[in-house]
Amino acid sequence: xxxxxYQDAYIRGILDEVKTIAMIGASANSVRPSYFVLKYLLxxxxxxxxxxxxxxxxxxxxxxxxxxxxxxxxxxxxVDVFRNSEAAGAVVDEALALSPLPKVIWxxxxxxxxxxxxxxxxxxxxVVMNRCPKIEYGRLSGEIGWTGVNSRTISSxxxxxxxxxQHRGLRDLKEKI
Amino acid sequence: MTDRIPGxxxxxxxxxxxxxxxxxxxxxxxYQTTAFVFDDVDHAASLFGLQAFGNIYTRIxxxxxxxxxxxxxxxxxxxxxxxxxxGHAAQLLAFHAMMMPGDNIVAANKLYGGSIxxxxxxxxxFGWEVRWAEATDPDxxxxxxxxxxxxxxxxxxxNPGGVLVDLDAIAAIARSKGIPFVVDNTLxxxxxxxxxxxxxxxxLHSLTKFMGGHGNSMGGVIVDGGTFDWSAxxxxxxxxxxxxxYNGMVLHETFGNFAFAIACRVLGLRDLGPAIxxxxxxxxxxxxxxxxxxxxxxxxxxxxxxxxxxxxDKVDWVSYAGLESDPYYGLHRKYMPxxxxxxxxxxxxxxxDAGVALVSNVQLFSHLANIGDTRSLIIHPASTTHRQLxxxxxxxxxAGPDVVxxxxxxxxxxDLIADLDQALATxxx
Ligand SMILES: Cc1ncc(COP(=O)(O)O)c(C=O)c1O
Numbered sequence: 001x002x003x004x005x006y007q008d009a010y011i012r013g014i015l016d017e018v019k020t021i022a023m024i025g026a027s028a029n030s031v032r033p034s035y036f037v038l039k040y041l042l043x044x045x046x047x048x049x050x051x052x053x054x055x056x057x058x059x060x061x062x063x064x065x066x067x068x069x070x071x072x073x074x075x076x077x078x079v080d081v082f083r084n085s086e087a088a089g090a091v092v093d094e095a096l097a098l099s100p101l102p103k104v105i106w107x108x109x110x111x112x113x114x115x116x117x118x119x120x121x122x123x124x125x126x127v128v129m130n131r132c133p134k135i136e137y138g139r140l141s142g143e144i145g146w147t148g149v150n151s152r153t154i155s156s157x158x159x160x161x162x163x164x165x166q167h168r169g170l171r172d173l174k175e176k177i
Numbered sequence: 178m179t180d181r182i183p184g185x186x187x188x189x190x191x192x193x194x195x196x197x198x199x200x201x202x203x204x205x206x207x208y209q210t211t212a213f214v215f216d217d218v219d220h221a222a223s224l225f226g227l228q229a230f231g232n233i234y235t236r237i238x239x240x241x242x243x244x245x246x247x248x249x250x251x252x253x254x255x256x257x258x259x260x261x262x263x264g265h266a267a268q269l270l271a272f273h274a275m276m277m278p279g280d281n282i283v284a285a286n287k288l289y290g291g292s293i294x295x296x297x298x299x300x301x302x303f304g305w306e307v308r309w310a311e312a313t314d315p316d317x318x319x320x321x322x323x324x325x326x327x328x329x330x331x332x333x334x335x336n337p338g339g340v341l342v343d344l345d346a347i348a349a350i351a352r353s354k355g356i357p358f359v360v361d362n363t364l365x366x367x368x369x370x371x372x373x374x375x376x377x378x379x380x381l382h383s384l385t386k387f388m389g390g391h392g393n394s395m396g397g398v399i400v401d402g403g404t405f406d407w408s409a410x411x412x413x414x415x416x417x418x419x420x421x422x423y424n425g426m427v428l429h430e431t432f433g434n435f436a437f438a439i440a441c442r443v444l445g446l447r448d449l450g451p452a453i454x455x456x457x458x459x460x461x462x463x464x465x466x467x468x469x470x471x472x473x474x475x476x477x478x479x480x481x482x483x484x485x486x487x488x489x490d491k492v493d494w495v496s497y498a499g500l501e502s503d504p505y506y507g508l509h510r511k512y513m514p515x516x517x518x519x520x521x522x523x524x525x526x527x528x529x530d531a532g533v534a535l536v537s538n539v540q541l542f543s544h545l546a547n548i549g550d551t552r553s554l555i556i557h558p559a560s561t562t563h564r565q566l567x568x569x570x571x572x573x574x575x576a577g578p579d580v581v582x583x584x585x586x587x588x589x590x591x592d593l594i595a596d597l598d599q600a601l602a603t604x605x606x
Contacts, residue, residue: 031426109433148246149257154191159198
């Protein structure tokens with residue numbers, strides 16, 4: 001798997017496939033990037049579980065916080081990691097100890113750990129690194145264009161509101177030329 | 178399915194402009210509204226806190242303008258863009274996001290005269306200093322850079338003299354010094370040159386010119402290349418430090434490789450206010466759809482006119498990089514091989530009076546102070562834009578008594594040549 005660039009279909013597939021997301025390093029501080037992403041993904045209908053040892057037992061945005069991945073009492077589809085590249089390795093190993101295994105491990109913008117990614121992929125887990133699910137969701141839905149961001153997608157199809165828990169504001173831009 | 182990367186002409190038409198989700202309108206509508214309703218209080222809070230993408234107020238974002246922004250970002254190969262009321266407003270907002278009082282910009286000395294004024298005089302009241310490097314000598318930039326230098330600024334193709342700068346060489350200097358390389362790409366447009374591919378970190382435009390292309394709308398844009406690390410030096414506090422306007426948010430950390438465009442929007446445009454009108458965004462966007470066709474014709478016509486003038490007995494010299502004899506021909510072949518633009522200067526024999534006679538007697542060329550229109554334009558700087566200067570100052574500014582500037586339009590080139598010929602014929606030898 002090439003982790004320098006991802007095809008849109010790969011990212012879109014992940015955003016469509018997952019529902020429960022454990023967010024490692026979720027902050028209770030409303031100006032931290034992790035708080036932004038947590039709030040955004042919740043608003044899009046994902047079930048996001050904040051993981052933060054310092055906040056364990058409390059709530060962030062109404063969601064109960066757990067101290068570590070192993071404490072989460074339900075299956076996790078995706079682990080979204082807000083830690084530095086080095087620390088991400090240990091998080092991946094914690095994720096590999098889960099049962100059932102998560103389907104996706106996602107390392108946030110600026111975070112990359114190729115050895116850890118290889119371990120996860122060897123276990124059949126999809127990996128995304130150095131990307132943000134909020135930005136990718138906004139990009140693939142066209143929403144991010146509202147802020148003048150280059151979504152790198154074009155389409156001649158009328159966007160329609162999508163039903164379902166991933167009520168991605170606008171329909172997938174599947175028609176690419 | 179592979180993600181095919183669309184070509185330039187496809188992007189010029191489609192980027193940013195999916196059909197309208199609510200009506201199906203194929204052309205991006207003119208959202209001529211000041212404000213946008215919130216879904217609920219929480220949505221409003223998310224928008225104000227920059228936690229959600231969406232519209233609040235047209236001074237900050239507008240869907241018509243957003244389509245224009247995304248289109249220009251796509252054409253330049255940037256991560257994001259921010260449109261403004263004019264090219265000068267784009268320059269103001271871009272430097273505002275980089276500079277603190279006491280900081281300086283090292284700029285090429287060959288720039289549009291209005292930009293020279295802006296940097297020399299207006300910016301001085303903000304405590305921003307400008308240092309002028311010799312546009313044609315990259316080493317002269319290095320010599321002026323110190324620990325308060327926050328940007329290098331050049332025009333890829335300078336107005337009006339047709340001077341090209343060595344983008345790769347200047348980009349290498351900026352990179353080695355850890356400062357962003359800002360390029361005004363107004364005269365070239367991304368059709369001729371994409372500065373980000375040559376190491377520019379930020380690209381600016383006056384959209385008023387060739388991008389809009391029809392002489393009907395003012396506009397400007399800042400394109401974020403997504404290439405510069407705003408946090409590495411600590412010298413760009415607007416991006417790297419917690420912002421009091423947003424309860425301590427750090428923009429670079431939050432918005433990654435499009436943080437500069439966000440900073441210009443939420444700290445610059447929001448507070449200083451030079452927003453483009455949705456109507457102008459619409460007109461400029463319509464213009465951009467034909468940019469590749471127009472720009473090629475502009476260049477082809479300009480080359481023919483320049484060649485004709487070069488051999489004209491009433492003309493002393495022609496400064497156009499598209500001519501093989503021109504000192505900038507080599508840089509033109511390297512950085513913008515499809516054409517050398519359509520704005521150039523020439524010297525008319527007979528000096529000041531001859532220049533005045535020429536602009537007075539043209540019938541097709543319009544005598545006015547603009548460039549980048551479908552119509553061909555002419556101006557004699559010494560008797561107009563540079564009138565207040567002494568003769569020495571005029572010559573130093575490239576506006577000597579004999580200098581005439583043309584912006585070649587899209588008319589039949591034979592008609593343009595005939596018009597110049599008849600007007601030149603009225604000049605007494
Ligand atoms: C190269 C260049 N940059 C910037 C500007 C300023 O743009 P505006 O007139 O849209 O403010 C101009 C205008 O002539 C220009 O030629």
